[in-house]
Structure formats: structure tokens, C-alpha cells
Amino acid sequence: MSIFPIEHVASLRIGAVEFVSPNEIKIAIDLEAPDGIAANAGVPRAFPRINSYVLISTESGHIVAQVEWIAIERSPFPKRKGFHDYGLVDLPFPLRKMRANPLGILRQSRAGFLFERGVHGFPSVGEPVVIPTDEQLRAIVESGDRRRVKIGTSPMAANADVCVDPDRLFGRHLAVLGNTGSGKSCSVAGLIQWSITASQKAPGGENKSSPPNARFIVLDPNGEYPKVFQDEGRVFRVGDTASPLEVPLWFWNSAEWCSFAQASARAQAPLLKRALRAMRNEEFSHPERSSVRVKMFLASILITAKSERSKGSPWASFPRPKNFFDKICKWNDSTETLRGHLEAEDDRLENLLKVFAAYKNARLGRHPKYDSDLREVDGIVDVISSTFTEFGGSGRDLLPKSEDVPTKFSGQDFVDYLEALAQETGNEQYIEFLLARIRTLLADSRMNGIIGDDIDISVDSWLKAYIGEDDAKNGCVSVIDLSLVPAEIVHVIAAVVARMVFEALQRYKKLYGMSLPTVLVVEEAHTFVKRYREDAENQSAASVCCQIFEKISREGRKFGLGLVLSSQRPSELSPTVLSQCNSFLLHRVSNDRDQELIHRLVPDNLRGLLRELPSLPSQQAILLGWAAELPIMVRMNDLKDHERPHSDDPDFWDVWSRKKGRPIDWAEISRDWQQRSEDAPNKDDFPGPERPMS
Numbered sequence: 257m258s259i260f261p262i263e264h265v266a267s268l269r270i271g272a273v274e275f276v277s278p279n280e281i282k283i284a285i286d287l288e289a290p291d292g293i294a295a296n297a298g299v300p301r302a303f304p305r306i307n308s309y310v311l312i313s314t315e316s317g318h319i320v321a322q323v324e325w326i327a328i329e330r331s332p333f334p335k336r337k338g339f340h341d342y343g344l345v346d347l348p349f350p351l352r353k354m355r356a357n358p359l360g361i362l363r364q365s366r367a368g369f370l371f372e373r374g375v376h377g378f379p380s381v382g383e384p385v386v387i388p389t390d391e392q393l394r395a396i397v398e399s400g401d402r403r404r405v406k407i408g409t410s411p412m413a414a415n416a417d418v419c420v421d422p423d424r425l426f427g428r429h430l431a432v433l434g435n436t437g438s439g440k441s442c443s444v445a446g447l448i449q450w451s452i453t454a455s456q457k458a459p460g461g462e463n464k465s466s467p468p469n470a471r472f473i474v475l476d477p478n479g480e481y482p483k484v485f486q487d488e489g490r491v492f493r494v495g496d497t498a499s500p501l502e503v504p505l506w507f508w509n510s511a512e513w514c515s516f517a518q519a520s521a522r523a524q525a526p527l528l529k530r531a532l533r534a535m536r537n538e539e540f541s542h543p544e545r546s547s548v549r550v551k552m553f554l555a556s557i558l559i560t561a562k563s564e565r566s567k568g569s570p571w572a573s574f575p576r577p578k579n580f581f582d583k584i585c586k587w588n589d590s591t592e593t594l595r596g597h598l599e600a601e602d603d604r605l606e607n608l609l610k611v612f613a614a615y616k617n618a619r620l621g622r623h624p625k626y627d628s629d630l631r632e633v634d635g636i637v638d639v640i641s642s643t644f645t646e647f648g649g650s651g652r653d654l655l656p657k658s659e660d661v662p663t664k665f666s667g668q669d670f671v672d673y674l675e676a677l678a679q680e681t682g683n684e685q686y687i688e689f690l691l692a693r694i695r696t697l698l699a700d701s702r703m704n705g706i707i708g709d710d711i712d713i714s715v716d717s718w719l720k721a722y723i724g725e726d727d728a729k730n731g732c733v734s735v736i737d738l739s740l741v742p743a744e745i746v747h748v749i750a751a752v753v754a755r756m757v758f759e760a761l762q763r764y765k766k767l768y769g770m771s772l773p774t775v776l777v778v779e780e781a782h783t784f785v786k787r788y789r790e791d792a793e794n795q796s797a798a799s800v801c802c803q804i805f806e807k808i809s810r811e812g813r814k815f816g817l818g819l820v821l822s823s824q825r826p827s828e829l830s831p832t833v834l835s836q837c838n839s840f841l842l843h844r845v846s847n848d849r850d851q852e853l854i855h856r857l858v859p860d861n862l863r864g865l866l867r868e869l870p871s872l873p874s875q876q877a878i879l880l881g882w883a884a885e886l887p888i889m890v891r892m893n894d895l896k897d898h899e900r901p902h903s904d905d906p907d908f909w910d911v912w913s914r915k916k917g918r919p920i921d922w923a924e925i926s927r928d929w930q931q932r933s934e935d936a937p938n939k940d941d942f943p944g945p946e947r948p949m950s
């Protein structure tokens with residue numbers, strides 16, 4: 257272009273600043289500025305629209321502002337320049353106004369334009385407002401130096417490439433929000449695929465022929481993703497012969513067990529936890545069950561006796577010696593019971609029983625004195641300790657495993673033990689109902705394959721399959737298809753998977769001193785991360801599930817675990833998790849409550865931008881937060897049919913008008929549903945026993 261820069265700016269001018277406050281700039285648009293298409297940028301282009309950019313020329317560079325609002329205001333006097341003809345009667349005159357939100361500064365250097373976030377000095381009134389050239393627009397949108405993955409283009413900025421940095425996008429949790437059909441699942445599937453492709457092409461890595469060392473785990477309640485990732489990833493599905501979904505019940509921690517069994521916090525949960533602890537410590541499943549139980553009992557009383565001794569309870573003031581005496585009496589009774597379970601000729605407990613009896617007998621009578629001296633107490637501790645060693649006890653047994661360690665046990669043994677425990681402690685009436693419930697659930701054939709005793713998987717092979725092997729040899733993505741998991745356990749399964757992943761990464765960091773970057777994707781997040789009432793006494797499965805996601809959202813970053821939540825009901829999501837999300841990809845949102853919530857999540861000066869949310873077409877979204885250099889409207893990359901999650905809108909018309917066929921075989925469906933084999937007769941077809949005529 258032959259004109260000088262100053263002239264050039266003048267030719268792009270559309271108005272002047274009229275009002276300035278720290279978060280808002282009002283612009284009066286010149287009368288002669290074009291309406292629809294501006295030809296003065298060199299090439300014809302649309303006049304600024306909502307959410308597009310304008311520049312305000314100041315001495316230190318151009319301030320970049322995003323248009324929030326455009327309107328016509330009737331001015332009581334004409335805004336004619338120059339000569340005023342006082343003889344004429346002025347009629348109200350339509351004036352165009354625009355409100356814009358300052359975002360940053362665009363400076364010109366030898367290499368081109370450079371965009372910086374943040375505005376140091378505000379413009380003054382009267383300063384000219386110009387429309388940016390294509391080159392300037394690209395400089396604004398394509399700013400930032402870590403542009404690693406291209407996710408789409410910006411229709412507002414000459415279709416400049418919109419790129420993100422995965423460290424930012426996934427590192428501090430991302431929420432993808434929008435109405436049904438607005439394109440969330442496509443965006444999520446796209447983000448995973450584009451990231452994988454881009455990292456494979458990235459320069460600098462060794463071993464470029466193998467897939468990237470990435471780890472994505474998708475919790476997919478609708479079964480939409482297997483189609484997309486079956487080649488490059490692992491898909492776990494209920495009933496799949498090659499890779500069935502398996503989350504055995506011995507993986508679950510006590511909170512998950514309590515929610516599964518709906519155990520009441522006061523009477524049932526403590527018993528359930530005690531039984532779990534026994535299971536984890538092999539008290540029950542060991543072949544030499546009785547002596548293992550004695551060993552565990554001795555371990556626990558040895559710890560107590562030593563601590564009582566060091567506290568000085570047996571010779572302290574009343575009532576502590578009496579309490580110590582009561583303890584010994586109780587231990588004596590329990591030892592006698594355990595003695596009954598041992599072989600008749602086994603005399604390893606005799607010595608201990610003798611010492612207990614002697615201690616007890618010395619304090620019987622009318623006015624007993626419960627005090628004892630150090631020598632006597634030492635004698636007791638010694639005899640417990642030597643008996644403990646006789647039963648094979650060692651220092652390791654003195655640190656019993658907590659009830660939450662994933663050691664293997666069988667569901668059947670657990671129920672039997674729980675029942676025995678309840679009888680022993682006289683709590684049968686409290687847990688009768690609980691036992692019945694656990695038994696019914698465990699007997700349910702729909703659950704057996706997912707949680708039951710027949711599953712033969714170790715923690716190690718589970719982690720390899722679900723999180724991925726060393727160097728991601730078995731693929732970068734695992735899809736956990738929860739669509740066929742029975743509703744009673746789907747929350748527990750999701751919670752266990754999420755927790756196992758989180759705890760595995762915590763342990764990885766402890767061992768290696770570095771974090772293992774992993775992304776956990778939660779589709780339809782409102783089912784698993786649903787807000788709950790905190791005061792509820794019974795911990796329902798949904799709230800236990802939400803709590804683990806809350807924990808991941810708070811602490812996951814430290815261990816390299818990033819969350820991606822996709823939801824159509826943001827107002828139902830847990831506020832803790834949402835407030836921990838630092839990036840947002842917002843698709844069309846038309847519901848009032850959801851819009852209100854999203855408005856509350858973003859800073860004040862960006863609210864104008866969100867007014868476009870109800871009218872976004874599908875595949876377009878606004879990216880804002882930590883991952884975006886500046887809030888930006890993105891038209892996401894196109895996904896081919898086989899790359900899209902399977903959730904097309906139903907095609908009523910094509911089926912109605914017979915353009916597409918839909919054959920039906922309900923018999924096949926009912927056979928599958930009732931889990932009948934191919935040739936089994938259908939009982940429903942037989943007439944029932946004849947009823948007598950009434």
C-alpha cells in the first residue's frame with residue numbers, strides 16, 4: 257500500500273473514544289463509517305460485530321479491545337462537523353455507539369506485530385478507534401509462544417489459527433459446558449486426538465515411530481467413545497470377552513463399601529470397617545485362620561499394653577488403674593474364646609491365660625486395690641510379646657494394614673465374616689438388613705462379571721491396562737464404557753476407577769519424585785460430580801463419587817492428574833470442582849440457571865463476551881481462562897465421521913420416509929436382555945397354568 261502509516265490508520269478509522277472506565281470503553285462510531293462491510297482495510301471485511309476486536313491508537317501502541325455491545329442511540333442534536341447553521345431546526349439523529357472491553361496492547365516491531373495481555377495505560381477520550389487489518393488480527397489471536405496444538409480457527413479474527421498449550425489446558429482442569437447437541441463430546445474427543453497427533457509430530461522427542469507417551473482415561477457413561485478410540489486405545493466394556501470392565505470389590509475402600517451397602521454411619525459402618533480390616537489383614541482367608549486371628553489379636557493388645565505402660569495408667573490416680581484392670585479382664589475373656597478355636601493340644605496360650613488370671617484374682621474381693629507396679633505390668637507386656645512371637649508375629653504385624661489397602665479377598669468370605677462378627681459382638685439385629693442387601697447385590701449376575709469373585713486380576717495388571725503400560729506401549733487412551741453397568745453400582749465403579757488412578761499417581765510421585773502426566777476425562781460430569789448435601793448422615797454412592805472428584809480437582813495437579821469435565825447441566829455440578837477448573841470451553845448455553853452460573857465463574861469484565869452463549873452454532877465455542885491467552889471464540893476443527901463420538905441426532909424424517917431402513921428383531925433383544933441362550937425356550941411364550949374360572 258502506498259499511503260503512509262498515519263494516513264493508513266486514518267483510512268481504517270471507525271470512530272473515537274467517548275467514555276473510559278477501567279473495565280469499559282465507550283466508542284462513538286463516526287457517521288461516515290461503513291455499516292456492513294468495511295472496504296477500507298484493503299480487503300472487504302465485516303464491520304466489527306459482537307466479540308470481534310477493535311484497536312484504539314495511543315502513543316504507546318494499539319490497545320486491543322473486544323466489542324461487547326453495539327447500539328444506536330438517538331442524539332438530541334446532529335453531530336455535524338464544522339460549520340453550524342443556527343437557522344436550521346435539528347432533529348434527533350441516530351448515532352451508533354459501541355462498548356468494548358480492553359484486553360491488551362498490540363505493538364509494532366521490525367518482525368511484525370506483537371500482542372501482550374494487560375493494559376498499562378488507558379486511552380483518553382477522543383482517541384481514534386480503528387479496525388484491525390488481517391495481519392494485526394492474526395497477531396492478536398496467534399499470540400503466545402507455546403502454541404502447540406491447533407484446535408480450530410477464530411471466525412472473528414480472519415480465521416486465524418487457535419492453538420493451545422496442553423500443559424495449560426489439561427494441567428489445571430478444563431470444563432467443557434454447553435447444551436445437548438452443542439458439540440461438547442466432539443470437542444473433547446477432538447482435543448484428545450489433536451493433542452496426540454500434535455505431540456507425535458513435535459520436534460525433539462526420541463523414538464518418533466511409536467505413539468506418544470500420553471495417558472488419557474475417559475469415563476464414558478453413554479458408550480460414545482469406543483468407536484473413536486478402539487484402534488489407538490483400550491476399551492473396557494461390560495461383557496466384552498477381550499477386555500471386560502473389571503473393578504473387583506476388593507479394590508474398594510471403606511467409604512465405597514459403605515455407600516455400596518448403604519451402611520448407616522452409627523451402627524453399621526463401624527462393623528463393616530472392622531470386617532474389612534480383618535479381610536485386608538488376611539485374618540480370614542488364611543488357611544490357618546484361627547492362629548492368624550490369634551496373632552492379630554495379640555498384635556493389637558500388645559500395642560495397647562505398651563502404650564498404657566508408657567502412659568503410666570496402671571499406677572496413675574483413680575480411675576485409670578481400674579480401667580486398665582477392666583481391659584485385662586476383657587483380654588482374658590477374648591483369649592479364652594480364641595483358645596476354644598485352636599486345636600485341643602495347642603497350649604501356646606496357656607501361659608498368657610495364667611498371667612491374666614493371676615492379675616485378675618489378685619484384685620478380686622471386697623475392697624480391691626487396682627493399682628499395680630511397673631514390674632507386674634512389665635511381666636504382662638513380656639508374656640504377651642513372647643506369645644505373639646510364638647504365633648509367628650513380627651514387627652511387621654504390629655503395623656496392621658488399614659481397611660483401605662487393596663488386598664485381595666472374596667466377597668463370600670467377607671459376608672460370612674461380617675455375619676460372624678455381628679454375632680460375636682451382639683449386633684445381629686443392626687446388620688441383618690445390611691447383610692441381606694450385600695448378599696443380593698453380590699448374587700446379581702449383572703454385577704458378577706464386573707465386581708465378583710471370579711475376576712482374576714492383580715492391582716499391577718489393572719494399572720497397566722487402565723492407566724497404561726510403561727512408555728504407553730499399549731496405547732494412549734483408555735475408554736471405560738459405563739453404559740451397561742447396572743445403575744446400583746455405576747457411581748461406586750466410577751469412584752473406584754477415579755480413586756485408583758489418583759492414588760496410583762500419588763504413589764508414582766512418591767517413588768520417582770516426578771509426576772506422571774495423565775488426563776481423566778469425565779463425560780456427562782453431572783452424573784458423577786453432582787452437587788450433594790453435606791449434612792447427610794448416610795453417604796450415598798453419588799456423594800462418595802463426587803467427593804473423590806473434589807479431591808482430584810483440589811490435589812490432582814500436584815500429581816500430574818488433570819480433569820476434563822463435560823456437562824450439559826453446569827448448575828448441577830459440584831461448586832468445589834467447578835471453582836477448581838481454570839479453563840473453560842463454553843458451547844451454546846441457553847438455560848437461564850446455567851448461564852447465570854457461568855457468569856459467576858468468569859471475571860467481571862468478560863461477562864459481555866458470554867452474552868453470545870445462547871446463540872452459538874454447534875462446533876463453535878468460547879475458550880477462556882488459563883489455557884487461552886485471551887478469551888476467544890473458536891470454530892473447532894472438523895472431525896470426520898469416524899472421529900466423532902457416536903451420538904448423532906435421531907433421524908426421524910429419513911426413517912419415517914423410508915430413506916433409511918430400521919429392521920427390528922425384538923426377540924433377539926429380549927433374549928439378550930434376559931440373558932437366555934439362543935435356543936432356550938422363551939417362557940413368556942407359554943400360556944400360564946390355567947386359572948379356574950371364577
Ligand SMILES: Nc1ncnc2c1ncn2[C@@H]1O[C@H](COP(=O)(O)OP(=O)(O)OP(=O)(O)O)[C@@H](O)[C@H]1O
Binds near residue numbers: 442875892
Ligand atoms: N468438531 C466437530 N466436527 C464435526 N462435527 C461436529 C463437531 N462438533 C460438533 N459437531 C456436530 O454436532 C453434533 C453434536 O455434537 P456432540 O455429540 O458433541 O454434542 P454434545 O454437546 O456432546 O451433546 P450431548 O450433550 O447430547 O452429549 C455432532 O453429531 C456433529 O454432527
Ligand SMILES: [Mg+2]
Binds near residue numbers: 440441442903
Ligand atoms: Mg455428548
